[in-house]
Amino acid sequence: MRDHGTVIVKRKSRGKHEGHHGGAWKVAFADFALAMMALFMVLWILAVSSEQERELVSTSLRDYSVFEGSPSPYLLGGTPFPVDLLGSPVLQPSGTGSPLADSLAQAGRELSAAALPRGRFESEQERQLLAILIGQLAERRGMEDNLLLDIVPEGLRVQIHDHSQQPMFSRGSARLSAQFEALLKDLAPVFEKVENRLIISGHTDSVRYVSQHYSNWDLSGARAQNVRQLLELSGMPPGRVLQVVAMSDQALLDKQEPTSGANRRVELLLLSQQAEQLLEQLFDAGLPNGVFNKAEQSARLSEPPAPQEVAAQ
Structure with a gap:
């Protein structure tokens, strides 16, 4: 019988990086990244x-x-x-609009009245940024449901209306609620820096006031005046308001529900320069001395009557 001898198998240790590795880990790492x-x-x-x-x-x-x-x-x-x-x-990158818009855009989305540049807001983009700031101020006070913002050809219209959960005034009264007063105090520094002139108008619903000597006209006017006074006491320059208007129930916001709380509101209209000039021209329109001039009429009445001519017979 043939002797094949002893077979010796020698195992050689391989280095740490000499083994064969598959590519599965690369796929897993790519998925993770x-x-x-x-x-x-x-x-x-x-x-x-x-x-x-x-x-x-x-x-x-x-x-x-x-x-x-x-x-x-x-x-x-x-x-x-x-x-x-x-x-x-809503927001454009800086460098594409006016200096006012660029300053606001650089201030970030959480805008503040302190970061607001002083000047007129005329472009649509500037009005949008201003509307964002006013909306954020209302949201911080929990009054976003009371606020309506519209960019109109005449400027920026801010409507603050009654809400079932958050009234602005005591019913039938011109006394401001604490939440509404706090919101107006937040808005005053904004209107102090924005040099556009303001029209403040007060509105009521269609429910008639109970007093015979005090009507919805008086109530809406008193509410608008109280808003003006509080804004001025909180820092807005008195010359910023161009007009205070009492509207009673003549411009209902919700015509389908005349007694709705949305109709009980105060509107702040930030005028564009063109709208401001048109309004000023409206009050300056007419003859220099008016159609009826008291001095001219008095002089005419003091003149002796002209003798009448007698016709030949």
Whole structure:
């Protein structure tokens, strides 16, 4: 029988990095990096966007369909946002507007009256930024449901109306509630820096006042005057108000419900320069001495009557 001898197997230790490694870890690491990037994108969007903008983003992503020919929400369209907010973001990047708008944009989304530059607000973008600031002040006071903001051709209209949970005045009274008074005190520094002139108008609902010697005209006028006085006592220059108007129930906000709390309101209209000039011209219009001049009429009455001519017979 043939002897094959003893077979000796020698194991050689390999270095730490000499073994064969698969590529599965690379795929896992790439997935982790992608997930972290997506997380940071979501956190960034939440940090730089308002609630309205986040809702627009959510709606755009949820309702987008390639089969219905919807515009892609991932096309920026010239906006500084990760999705196209209908092509008209509220805030534009600095360097693209007026100095006032750039200063406000650099102040960040949490605006304050202290960061507000002094001057006139004439462009639509400046009015939008000012509306954002006023909206934030109302939200901090818990009165966002009492506020309506409109950019109109005449300027920026701020409507503060009654709410079932948050009245502005005692019913049938011109006494301001504590919350409304606090909001006006927050708005006074804003109107101190904004050099546009103001029209303050008071409005009531259609419920008639019980007194025979005091009507909704008197009530709406008293409320508007109280708002003016409080704004001036809180720092707004007296010359900032151009007109105080009593409107009674002649301009209902909710015409379907004349007794609705939305009709009990005070409106602050920040006038554009053109609207301000038109209003001033309206009061300056007419003849230099008026149609009826007292001095001229008195002189005419003091003249002796002219002798009458007797016709020949």
